[in-house]
Amino acid sequence: xxxxxxxxxxxxxxxxxxxxxxxxxxxxxxxxxxxxxxxxxxxxxxxxxxxxxxxxxxxxxxxxxxxxxxxxxxxxxxxxxxxxxxxxxxxxxxxxxxxxxxxxxxxxxxxxxxxxxxxxxxxxxxxxxxxxxxxxxxxxxxxxxxxxxxxxxxxxxxxxxxxxxxxxxxxxxxxxxxxxxxxxxxxxxxxxxxxxxxxxxxxxxxxxxxxxxxxxxxxxxxxxxxxxxxxxxxxxxxxxxxxxxxxxxxxx
Ligand code: 13P
Numbered sequence: 001x002x003x004x005x006x007x008x009x010x011x012x013x014x015x016x017x018x019x020x021x022x023x024x025x026x027x028x029x030x031x032x033x034x035x036x037x038x039x040x041x042x043x044x045x046x047x048x049x050x051x052x053x054x055x056x057x058x059x060x061x062x063x064x065x066x067x068x069x070x071x072x073x074x075x076x077x078x079x080x081x082x083x084x085x086x087x088x089x090x091x092x093x094x095x096x097x098x099x100x101x102x103x104x105x106x107x108x109x110x111x112x113x114x115x116x117x118x119x120x121x122x123x124x125x126x127x128x129x130x131x132x133x134x135x136x137x138x139x140x141x142x143x144x145x146x147x148x149x150x151x152x153x154x155x156x157x158x159x160x161x162x163x164x165x166x167x168x169x170x171x172x173x174x175x176x177x178x179x180x181x182x183x184x185x186x187x188x189x190x191x192x193x194x195x196x197x198x199x200x201x202x203x204x205x206x207x208x209x210x211x212x213x214x215x216x217x218x219x220x221x222x223x224x225x226x227x228x229x230x231x232x233x234x235x236x237x238x239x240x241x242x243x244x245x246x247x248x249x250x251x252x
């Protein structure tokens with residue numbers, strides 16, 4: 001990847017544990033006519049069961065696909081897991097690493113996340129590394145410390161690269177309808193970029209950084225107006241073609 005680009009704008013959908021083939025087909029039938037002319041990178045991360053079907057069916061439609069999780073080991077006796085190679089083979093070009101739901105419900109540590117990011121990069125998958133503070137941490141005034149700790153530890157083994165995407169997802173804003181104010185999101189993402197710069201130097205200015213947490217058609221434009229925010233990772237509002245299209249087509 002060249003060294004002179006500014007961060008790509010990326011609008012990514014995280015479908016979590018929603019949709020089967022029928023719903024996915026309806027979604028794409030409705031979405032594609034609505035986003036024909038957009039220039040930004042659009043990524044859909046469906047459940048693993050849908051990845052191959054939709055990546056095959058909608059190859060060349062302008063949308064890229066991502067997995068929601070991988071194991072960090074290349075292959076082995078890990079019932080229920082999928083490897084980076086398997087995700088790539090199924091058509092993924094991205095993979096979400098260290099989403100807060102995986103950190104909290106499945107005890108994923110920063111160390112595991114760091115190895116997942118490495119495993120992804122080794123298979124030419126672009127990791128979307130998620131970090132974000134809980135409400136308790138924010139109220140205790142620990143937000144920046146938590147972000148710094150999670151960022152550094154989640155990248156402990158990772159070589160500098162603009163292939164990585166970083167998503168700031170405050171846990172208290174996920175699925176709650178409570179979006180971070182643009183000023184809070186910008187402060188956090190600006191801080192993450194400054195920390196990454198300490199770690200990786202100028203390359204940090206070219207890494208795409210997304211905001212995630214109750215992104216909707218009504219708040220995307222003000223979030224995207226923030227200088228450090230290069231896109232969004234969208235949960236609930238990405239499940240309906242109309243609202244996801246409205247987010248993709250936000251007016252500057
Ligand atoms: P919501 O957009 O539903 O708040 O989810 C955000 C998220 O977790 C994306 O990864």
